[in-house]
Amino acid sequence: MAPKYARLAVEKGLAEELSKRLKKIGRRYTDVVTALVRAALDLVDHGVDPVDVPHVCRIARALGLGRGGYEVGLKAGALLRAYYGPAEFLDVMTRVGPQIFGVHRAGNAFRSSDAAILATIKGLMDGVGCRTEQAEDILYVDCGLSSA
Template identity: 50%
Template sequence: MPRQYARLAVDRELADEFHRGVKSLGRKPSEVLEHLLKAAVDAIEHGIDPIDMIHICRLARSLGLGRGGYEVGREAGILLRAYYRPEELLEILTRIGPKILHTNRVGPRAFRVSDPIARDTVRGILEGMGYRAAADEDIITIETA
């Protein structure tokens, strides 16, 4: 790493928490940071905002790899409540939805999802977050519960 980037400017408390967490996994903090930076550069090269990677990872971890459907989405939505308010999740789905779930926002309270499994998954996520969601063909409309 270039000298000027040898120390990253982060909050001391956050740096200490990161250091403790990484050490408990048996890794070196510098090794983990190097891989995180490589992943961020790779994301940028593929047109993904590195901050959105955090949301993508949380969503993927909540859903589980290769899983989909209403019940899976509903359980994921309940887990995602720990990280996001319902309004925040709508904004995040607007940003990352097209990339990972082929979900496009078509109105303030509507998403278009052409894949039936992804549609059920997104509807489940929204209902797990506390919205009432209805699917009509490829459009999901939502209202607050």
């Protein structure tokens, strides 16, 4: 690799913290950074913004693999409150909803023909503190925003 590309432009404190934590688990810093850059390139190739990946991972970790439904979403939403306020989570769902759930937001509503997905999103939104109302395949969400 060319010397000018040997270092990534990140905050020094963040790089030091990553290096320290990687040493604890026995991984080399360069191996991990290389893997992360490759993953970011793959994400971009698949139409996902790499900046949204932490949100996707938090939601997936809170839900658990292959799990869904209102109760699962409600519990996951309660866990996600540690990271997001209701309005902030609505913004996150607007960005990552299409990638992880296949739903899109229009105004203050999410639409899906999959009842289980809609129930999961209803639970998530209720869990983070939004009010929801479902009408067939549309979920209306109120997170206290005057213009949603």
